[in-house]
Amino acid sequence: MVSKDHSPHVLILGGGIGGLTLAQALRKKGIPFSIFERDSEQNSRSQGWSIGLHTILDDLKASIPDDMPSLETVFHLHPLQFPSQLAVYQAQDPSQRHGVTDDGSGKLLRANRRRLREFLSTGIQVEFGKQTAGIKENDHSVTVNFTDGTSANGDFLVGADGVHSIVRRHLLYPNEDKLKRLPIATIIGEVTLENEDMERQLELGHSCYIVRADNDITGSGDLVMFMGVNDVLPDAKSGLYYWFLIWPDEAATQRLHWTATASQQELLSAARAMTKNFAPDFKAIVEKTSVEGMRAPPLVMHDVELSPEDISSGRVALLGDAAHCMTPFSGQGGVTAIRDALDLARALSRVAEDGLRGAHLEAVMAEYRDTMLERGVRAVQLSRDAITKSKLVREGVPFAYGQFSAPIPLEKIRL
Known part of the structure; x- marks a missing residue:
């Protein structure tokens, strides 16, 4: 736990998967935060569809508080007992298939997005109906003004506010947003x-x-x-x-x-x-x-690629779609957002524990920014190429969910 005397207060814009993951990781570390969501309530619009979680599950479980429910509660097939599986076919031949199947270890967990968001909301107080009107920052703090006339002040601001991120546009100003339609x-x-x-x-x-x-x-x-x-x-x-x-x-x-x-x-x-x-x-x-x-x-379909030269390091940071939105075609978006959140929580913990200021603070946040952007750009390009360049994925090649494609036997299922 971090001493409250040295704990920065973190403002999180966006109550989606990335913002909530960051909130949980900060909650475990004892770092105070406030989280704001523009929607009027959690279910005011569609929660989206199922997403594959993989390669980050051990880190996620270790980084969230002990009072959380079992992560398995988010499994999209519950109460059915089939393992997560993604198969690939040619359009006229259902008899031949390959892809990836969880091996029983649970390392490939396809999650229902609504259930995942409810899981990540455990013990978190989200302030809904908070649409950002403007952001002001100085050497010591960040202030967010909302369209309802209220404002919030903190030591750090995190933009987890999605594809059309206001925080990203703030960091890029006066240059144009790099979001592009595909x-x-x-x-x-x-x-x-x-x-x-x-x-x-x-x-x-x-x-x-x-x-x-x-x-x-x-x-x-x-x-x-x-x-x-x-x-x-x-x-x-x-x-x-x-x-x-x-x-x-x-x-x-x-x-x-x-x-x-x-x-x-x-x-x-x-x-x-x-x-x-x-x-x-x-x-x-x-x-x-x-x-x-x-x-x-x-x-x-949109994506965005940022470089470290595009955005400064300091008291304002990005994660998830706000930093590197991507197509869903390689199963990277949700995993990348969660990894961003866990890495950022560790960076903020370093700031809190060491009382870093000035150039030291910027060095820690720049390290997070550079790592996050390098990972994000790679995921953006892989996701785009999955639909614009690749043909049918063949057996034995890198495929999805961090696994290699392999033949999947045909089966009969009775419910």
Whole structure:
């Protein structure tokens, strides 16, 4: 524990996974903090879909307080007992698959994002409805002004405020934000499946699977379908599923891409047309999706790459999407945000324990910044290349979740 006489007060903007992880790590170290979230309450908007946690689980467990529930409570397939698994297929052949499966060690944990956020909220008081209006900093403190007329003052400010980060723009000012729209288009659907339909999807991939189609199959350019389980319902025989259709499209860099203005019916019709030559098992989930299950408009894909020269080191820091938002195509975003948060908590602990000031403080924070940005840029590039450059991933090559792709035997599942 850190002596309160030397503990800096940390302001955290953003109550998502990265901000909450930082808050928990600071809570364990006895470093005071305040956490602010622009949403009116935790469930005021969609919590997003399931994410893979891997390579950071031991560090995460060691860095959070002992009063936390078991991390296994966030498992997206609970109460089912299947291991996390990601499989890859060619669009017309469900008989051959490869990918990664947890080996029983629990080192690959695919988490339901809502459950993960609730887990990370344990013992944390988040101030909701706090939209940032402005940031002021000097050599000794940082002040955040909110649109409701209130303000907060602290020794450090952490921007965990997502893709459109106000803190990032503050650090980059007067230069332009480096956030960019990518030439990648999407169509997204959500559907509840039960009984035999759910069993077949679990057989194709316990957690999720990827289907890749060449342009001679779809006629619309290289096409990827990603299917994932978001949550298993209490009856353990039905579940919430989501799917993405993803394809390279230079027009997606423009604000008026056709998917942005298409109706739910138009998006569903387009998805069914694009997957019409898929094997029946793969296109079944699209065909079972209702018009109401279509997300309109779909997600816009962004990423951002920063260098140490872009942002100063000192009393304002970034983590997660605020520093290096990325596409979800290599399963790196959530893990990278959590690793950022754990590293930043250690850096702030060094500041607190040593009473560092001036150049020493800047050196510690610069070390965090440089390491975080190097890791983030690498993850951004891998995630972008996963859809814009790579073809179907082959057996035995580095793939996802820090593991190598391997053949996955076909199986039969009965719930």
